[in-house]
Amino acid sequence: MVVYTWDFSVIFTYKEAILNGTLITLELTFFSILLGSVIGMMICLMKLSKNPLLKYPAIAFIEVFQDLPLLILLIWLFYALPPIFGINISAFSTALVGLSLNLGAFSAEIFRAGIISVPKGQTESSVALGLTKYQTMKDIILPQAKKMIIPPLTGRYIETIKLTSLASIIAVDELLHSGQNLISVSYRPLEVYTIIAFLYLVIIIPLTSVLKKLEKSR
Amino acid sequence: MKNNYAVLVISVIAIILALFALFRAPTGVAPIEKSTFDNILEKDEITVCYMTWPPSVIKAPNTGKLSGFIIDIFEEVAKDANLKVKYTESTWGGFPADLNTGKCDAAVAGIYPTIGRSTSVSFTRPFFYAGNGGVVKAGETRFKTVEDLNKEGVKIAVIQGEYGHIYSQKYLPKATLVVLEKGSDNTAPLVAVSSGQADAGLIMSDVVSEYVKLHPEVKDLFSDQPYSTTPIVWATRQNDQELLNFLNNGIDYLKSVGFLDATAKKYSPVGWYGLKQEYVVLS
Numbered sequence: 001m002v003v004y005t006w007d008f009s010v011i012f013t014y015k016e017a018i019l020n021g022t023l024i025t026l027e028l029t030f031f032s033i034l035l036g037s038v039i040g041m042m043i044c045l046m047k048l049s050k051n052p053l054l055k056y057p058a059i060a061f062i063e064v065f066q067d068l069p070l071l072i073l074l075i076w077l078f079y080a081l082p083p084i085f086g087i088n089i090s091a092f093s094t095a096l097v098g099l100s101l102n103l104g105a106f107s108a109e110i111f112r113a114g115i116i117s118v119p120k121g122q123t124e125s126s127v128a129l130g131l132t133k134y135q136t137m138k139d140i141i142l143p144q145a146k147k148m149i150i151p152p153l154t155g156r157y158i159e160t161i162k163l164t165s166l167a168s169i170i171a172v173d174e175l176l177h178s179g180q181n182l183i184s185v186s187y188r189p190l191e192v193y194t195i196i197a198f199l200y201l202v203i204i205i206p207l208t209s210v211l212k213k214l215e216k217s218r
Numbered sequence: 219m220k221n222n223y224a225v226l227v228i229s230v231i232a233i234i235l236a237l238f239a240l241f242r243a244p245t246g247v248a249p250i251e252k253s254t255f256d257n258i259l260e261k262d263e264i265t266v267c268y269m270t271w272p273p274s275v276i277k278a279p280n281t282g283k284l285s286g287f288i289i290d291i292f293e294e295v296a297k298d299a300n301l302k303v304k305y306t307e308s309t310w311g312g313f314p315a316d317l318n319t320g321k322c323d324a325a326v327a328g329i330y331p332t333i334g335r336s337t338s339v340s341f342t343r344p345f346f347y348a349g350n351g352g353v354v355k356a357g358e359t360r361f362k363t364v365e366d367l368n369k370e371g372v373k374i375a376v377i378q379g380e381y382g383h384i385y386s387q388k389y390l391p392k393a394t395l396v397v398l399e400k401g402s403d404n405t406a407p408l409v410a411v412s413s414g415q416a417d418a419g420l421i422m423s424d425v426v427s428e429y430v431k432l433h434p435e436v437k438d439l440f441s442d443q444p445y446s447t448t449p450i451v452w453a454t455r456q457n458d459q460e461l462l463n464f465l466n467n468g469i470d471y472l473k474s475v476g477f478l479d480a481t482a483k484k485y486s487p488v489g490w491y492g493l494k495q496e497y498v499v500l501s
Binding site: 001004005007015016017048075077078079082083086091151169170171173178180181182184185186187188189190 | 242270271272276277278279280281307308309312315317318319320322384403404406409413414425428429431432433434435
């Protein structure tokens, strides 16, 4: 039997650090989901296009960013981009770009699956009624496609929250990295990791229930 | 279907080839005409990567403010040259890449130089020696010395690339190593012992000393007698000889006026050793 002396008082002493890490995790999640969804929709429309100049780069984008492990992508973006392009972007921006590219690749396929699930007759009828392509997509296709899109997309969004912890590898001060810094000062690793796990649940469980309600109301 | 697959394969290959071409092409960075040190003097600012390792480099969890004797010593070197220090956080695994990609001019922490590492970055001369220690379970009676750990079935937790890892590979070959990733959590080998995942955990003495104060389930195997010491240095890019000279001169000067040891003592680091000032009688 392993005996460990637990002491959670350190969490209260350094609550600002934990709070700050949580806020950065939320910020990173929010902007990654926003940017990733926009990228996903763009790539989806490109892949659905009949123009090969749009279609094939979209296929390649999805293949590359779905297959690359996010951890490797983050490290590559952070360390390999500066010598290649002569640009230096912050660790937070690197994490945001990496998470968005990853989400974009997966959400593009989710959007596409939803759109192609709508019977072709709907598009043909819209054209017959004189609707433009934009109007058809906005008013006819997407409202029906969202039934197929929302469940897997919410899964990806929740996955994105969890994936933000990988940003600690490039020293983004998100929840895990803040916690690791706190451990180096407090020497209380198990207490800190327990609180980090608890906070992820606090973030994810309410969000999951909101998304489930949204799913039921569709 | 076959056509689609062919196009997909060609597109992926094209992306991979483009990436290789980018790597092979001349970089987009403008050719460096001035040395790093010239640029530092021109801007009156030096960009420094740091990695936390209390009490040498401490990042206050609530405020993010940096302190620690290695920070104080570097600040003194910069102050004497009228340089402003701009800090950027790095990781133990990532600081060579941060140096070589220009994210910072120098890496400042309790860095342990190895021959392998010196093929990618340059190191200053040592300005401290840090003791290496370890913990075992509180009731453990099998181990008295570090050699006692070299037995079949003994599990030793170490951090990847750390001195304890290198030492164990070389001198404790019979033991089973539990190699943990080098994140920012310097307690990982010790918590592995606390949680029963390993029989012993090796890490620097200062971490051991602080950890055992708070965790009665483990004990310091070496007490105040580290099983070895390692030199502590700072790092620069490989070709930045002027900056390296500057930092070496700074270290020599601060050692000669007693600043290094006096600053370290303020933080009471356990298991850190200053450099002995040696005098030779010329006759």
